[in-house]
Amino acid sequence: MKNFSWKLVLVFVVIVAAIIYILPSLKPAFWPHKQINLGLDLQGGMHLVLEVDTEKALESTVERISQEIREQLKKERIRNVAIDRVEGIKISARIKKEGSIEKFRALLDDEFRDLRELSDRKVDGVQTIMMDIPDSDRDQIEKLAVDQALETIRNRIDQFGVSEPDIRRQGENRILIQLPGIKDTQRAKDLIGKTALLEFKLVDDTQSLDSALNGNLPPGREILYQIDEDPQTQRTSKTPFLLKKRTLLTGAYLTDARVQIDSQFNEPYVSINFDKKGARIFERITGDNVQKRLAIVLDNSVYSAPVIQEKIAGGQARITGRFTTEEARDLAIVLRAGALPAPVNILEERTVGPSLGADSIRKGLISMCIGGLLVIIFMVIYYKTAGLIADVALLLNILLIGAGLAGFQATLTLPGIAGIILTIGMAVDANVIIFERIREEMALGRTPRAAIDAGYKRATLTILDANVTTLIAALVLFQFGTGPVKGFAVTLSLGVIASLFTSLVLSRMIFDYILMNRKVKTLSI
Amino acid sequence: MQFVKPDVNINFIGKRKIAYIVSAVMITISIGSLILHGGPRLGIDFQGGTLIQVKFLTPVKIDAIKTGLQDIDLAKSSVQEFGDMEANEYLIRTDSSVMTSEGFTTDVQKALAFSTGGEVEIRRVEMVGPQVGQDLREKALFAMFYALLFITIYISGRFEFKWMVSGIMAAALIGAVYVLTLLNVSIPWLIVGALIVTLVLFWFLELKYAMGAIVALVHDVTITVGIFSIFDKEFTLAIIAALLTIIGYSLNDTIIVFDRIRENLRKYHKKPLEVILNRSVNETLSRTLLTSLTTLFVVVTLFVLGGGIIHDFAFALIIGVVVGTYSSIFVASPILLAWQGRQKKK
Numbered sequence: 001m002k003n004f005s006w007k008l009v010l011v012f013v014v015i016v017a018a019i020i021y022i023l024p025s026l027k028p029a030f031w032p033h034k035q036i037n038l039g040l041d042l043q044g045g046m047h048l049v050l051e052v053d054t055e056k057a058l059e060s061t062v063e064r065i066s067q068e069i070r071e072q073l074k075k076e077r078i079r080n081v082a083i084d085r086v087e088g089i090k091i092s093a094r095i096k097k098e099g100s101i102e103k104f105r106a107l108l109d110d111e112f113r114d115l116r117e118l119s120d121r122k123v124d125g126v127q128t129i130m131m132d133i134p135d136s137d138r139d140q141i142e143k144l145a146v147d148q149a150l151e152t153i154r155n156r157i158d159q160f161g162v163s164e165p166d167i168r169r170q171g172e173n174r175i176l177i178q179l180p181g182i183k184d185t186q187r188a189k190d191l192i193g194k195t196a197l198l199e200f201k202l203v204d205d206t207q208s209l210d211s212a213l214n215g216n217l218p219p220g221r222e223i224l225y226q227i228d229e230d231p232q233t234q235r236t237s238k239t240p241f242l243l244k245k246r247t248l249l250t251g252a253y254l255t256d257a258r259v260q261i262d263s264q265f266n267e268p269y270v271s272i273n274f275d276k277k278g279a280r281i282f283e284r285i286t287g288d289n290v291q292k293r294l295a296i297v298l299d300n301s302v303y304s305a306p307v308i309q310e311k312i313a314g315g316q317a318r319i320t321g322r323f324t325t326e327e328a329r330d331l332a333i334v335l336r337a338g339a340l341p342a343p344v345n346i347l348e349e350r351t352v353g354p355s356l357g358a359d360s361i362r363k364g365l366i367s368m369c370i371g372g373l374l375v376i377i378f379m380v381i382y383y384k385t386a387g388l389i390a391d392v393a394l395l396l397n398i399l400l401i402g403a404g405l406a407g408f409q410a411t412l413t414l415p416g417i418a419g420i421i422l423t424i425g426m427a428v429d430a431n432v433i434i435f436e437r438i439r440e441e442m443a444l445g446r447t448p449r450a451a452i453d454a455g456y457k458r459a460t461l462t463i464l465d466a467n468v469t470t471l472i473a474a475l476v477l478f479q480f481g482t483g484p485v486k487g488f489a490v491t492l493s494l495g496v497i498a499s500l501f502t503s504l505v506l507s508r509m510i511f512d513y514i515l516m517n518r519k520v521k522t523l524s525i
Numbered sequence: 526m527q528f529v530k531p532d533v534n535i536n537f538i539g540k541r542k543i544a545y546i547v548s549a550v551m552i553t554i555s556i557g558s559l560i561l562h563g564g565p566r567l568g569i570d571f572q573g574g575t576l577i578q579v580k581f582l583t584p585v586k587i588d589a590i591k592t593g594l595q596d597i598d599l600a601k602s603s604v605q606e607f608g609d610m611e612a613n614e615y616l617i618r619t620d621s622s623v624m625t626s627e628g629f630t631t632d633v634q635k636a637l638a639f640s641t642g643g644e645v646e647i648r649r650v651e652m653v654g655p656q657v658g659q660d661l662r663e664k665a666l667f668a669m670f671y672a673l674l675f676i677t678i679y680i681s682g683r684f685e686f687k688w689m690v691s692g693i694m695a696a697a698l699i700g701a702v703y704v705l706t707l708l709n710v711s712i713p714w715l716i717v718g719a720l721i722v723t724l725v726l727f728w729f730l731e732l733k734y735a736m737g738a739i740v741a742l743v744h745d746v747t748i749t750v751g752i753f754s755i756f757d758k759e760f761t762l763a764i765i766a767a768l769l770t771i772i773g774y775s776l777n778d779t780i781i782v783f784d785r786i787r788e789n790l791r792k793y794h795k796k797p798l799e800v801i802l803n804r805s806v807n808e809t810l811s812r813t814l815l816t817s818l819t820t821l822f823v824v825v826t827l828f829v830l831g832g833g834i835i836h837d838f839a840f841a842l843i844i845g846v847v848v849g850t851y852s853s854i855f856v857a858s859p860i861l862l863a864w865q866g867r868q869k870k871k
Binding site for chain 2: 041049051185186345346347348349350351352353355356359360363364366367370371372374375378379381382383414415418421422424425426428429432433436439440458461462465466467468469470471472473474476477479480481482483484485488489492
């Protein structure tokens with residue numbers, strides 16, 4: 001009897017806890033406010049895996065350092081030293097004058113001590129020193145690039161307005177993004193993947209654009225294009241610009257970017273604000289280059305190249321172009337959130353439309369109901385009252401799985417629903433083992449009570465054994481599976497544990513209760 | 526109600542030669558089909574590529590779809606029907622990971638709407654780059670390998686009560702795998718190698734039950750993969766999940782029978798092994814059949830009603846359950862008999 005009452009309490013507590021945990025999924029207002037999470041394949045949404053091109057991050061850092069060296073050389077008036085970025089991430093310094101070598105080395109020691117010297121050779125009177133960044137610094141830069149990318153993307157998605165986005169790091173240089181319920185996937189992808197490097201460069205009107213296009217590119221100059229799409233014909237045209245390579249100002253100095261409507265043309269444009277330092281630089285650039293054209297370059301495409309009418313103080317500027325309001329808004333978002341430190345590549349994308357998600361849920365639930373019904377009816381026909389007990393255990397099983405999902409905040413996916421349905425079929429197994437044993441014992445002539453005792457005793461070890469192997473398979477799947485498959489592993493594991501509980505504790509308890517104070521001669525099994 | 530009478534006594538062990546032949550034939554067909562098709566047909570999860578599931582509101586011809594795809598440079602893609610007939614859903618599959626380009630999905634939608642003259646809805650798009658495809662391949666194989674490892678340890682310990690031996694087993698297995706990885710063996714061969722090492726160790730360490738279980742397992746998985754290959758179905762992550770489930774399930778079955786064998790060995794130790802094995806299988810027959818039946822109830826329901834994505838998954842499970850039941854009755858126990866032959870020779 002004592003045994004019975006503590007079991008009763010245990011079962012009661014478990015059932016009540018299960019109900020409490022399931023309720024929020026049915027009526028969100030209830031405590032503990034933990035609903036069952038639906039996977040992307042059930043609620044629709046986008047799953048992206050991005051890879052940060054850390055190699056490019058290194059390259060731009062090296063480029064920046066080369067630029068700094070050049071500026072320092074100019075400041076110290078050390079001449080005849082040519083600095084170039086070679087082989088991606090190496091810096092070569094070619095010194096033509098003997099006298100400059102000493103001064104250059106002194107400069108390196110003073111300001112650029114972290115650079116690692118690779119080689120130092122003299123060929124044809126030219127001293128060539130090759131340098132690069134040491135490995136530890138390299139790792140740091142790469143890690144920083146990924147961190148920054150993560151932050152920037154998070155900022156952008158925040159402004160985009162998706163509910164419950166999931167953005168996290170995966171491995172060394174990958175970023176996993178999940179956007180549930182998103183409808184405009186193309187726009188989201190563009191927003192996330194845009195490097196958004198804003199640069200201001202001067203247009204070189206003094207040299208011939210045509211000769212440059214034919215291959216005669218003067219030193220320190222580059223050709224970038226402005227891409228226009230005609231909204232009616234949908235044809236794109238590319239207009240070339242000859243620019244001075246040197247970046248005068250970047251988007252890093254922006255404090256704000258907003259969409260405004262031009263009252264004259266009724267067209268949207270993006271108004272940007274620079275910080276104090278940026279404003280000063282901007283003032284200087286515009287003051288030095290009146291009547292020249294300043295190209296606004298975004299991701300190596302020229303957005304516009306207006307003529308500088310006068311010196312602009314105050315650090316405000318406009319970016320115009322033939323935008324739609326949406327394009328302007330997205331541009332403002334990426335400018336505000338900042339540029340990605342390196343380009344990102346999409347490695348994996350899975351997008352499920354919302355209609356498919358709803359269909360999947362519906363099909364899953366119908367399968368569960370019909371499959372479950374078949375099993376329940378069969379059990380009653382085959383094992384009569386005992387079958388009914390098994391059915392009660394089964395229903396409790398499903399309740400426990402649902403509560404487990406909600407309680408652990410695990411995600412329910414379509415394979416996960418399949419897992420629940422599978423559990424229905426397999427959970428019955430435990431009961432079948434016990435009932436077959438009981439039938440055997442009764443056939444041997446034992447009383448119902450003794451038969452039940454013997455049946456449970458003999459069967460328990462077998463049931464544990466059998467379920468452990470399924471559990472091992474489920475746990476391995478959980479460890480190595482991704483996304484929807486992981487959901488399957490979760491429901492399978494929960495199902496196995498739940499069925500162990502219901503078949504060994506709950507149904508035993510119900511049997512005990514039935515036999516408790518009566519002298520039962522036969523058992524309906 | 527009872528399907529199997531309590532005093533049933535079918536001579537399963539006596540019929541084992543027939544069973545061996547049937548199994549051998551099925552395994553040969555499976556391996557043959559795999560070789561013929563050049564290995565299992567890998568889905569984009571493992572091979573990389575792009576998959577688009579489109580739904581038309583009115584019936585369309587596949588040719589119209591192909592024309593539309595040609596217009597946007599996707600001529601090298603395969604198109605096949607998906608799901609129910611009335612759903613008008615098709616699966617477009619291409620080997621290249623093209624989705625990274627801007628506006629891809631809108632391009633596809635426009636092109637198809639134009640070429641078929643109907644409304645198109647893009648239900649699902651999946652793109653897996655080659656790097657991720659390879660990662661997932663490795664993960665899947667590692668999953669199978671670790672499952673095998675843990676199950677081997679568990680069976681050795683649980684059945685033979687020789688936990689020490691099973692520990693040695695595990696160490697030897699891990700050691701062998703390590704050596705194989707040093708030799709830069711590719712992962713599928715790694716698994717085969719691990720299996721061979723396992724079976725050899727079982728033979729030498731006389732872990733008969735474990736061997737019987739693993740042989741039944743390998744039998745089940747091979748045939749399931751083979752039948753999948755015969756029907757030219759794709760291997761996706763979900764199918765790997767199904768395979769692991771089948772492993773767990775088949776082992777379930779086998780353990781139940783082995784438990785009974787051990788119990789009966791104690792009870793009737795005077796009787797010949799054949800009789801004991803037969804009796805054990807017969808005694809557990811009812812339970813084995815019933816569990817398979819209830820599991821089939823739900824899996825067939827999934828197969829019919831679950832929708833396109835779950836369809837193949839359920840198919841694999843159906844094969845697995847049927848073959849698993851067969852192997853528990855006809856394959857696992859007779860192997861124990863083979864042991865007896867060996868022991869008599871001693």
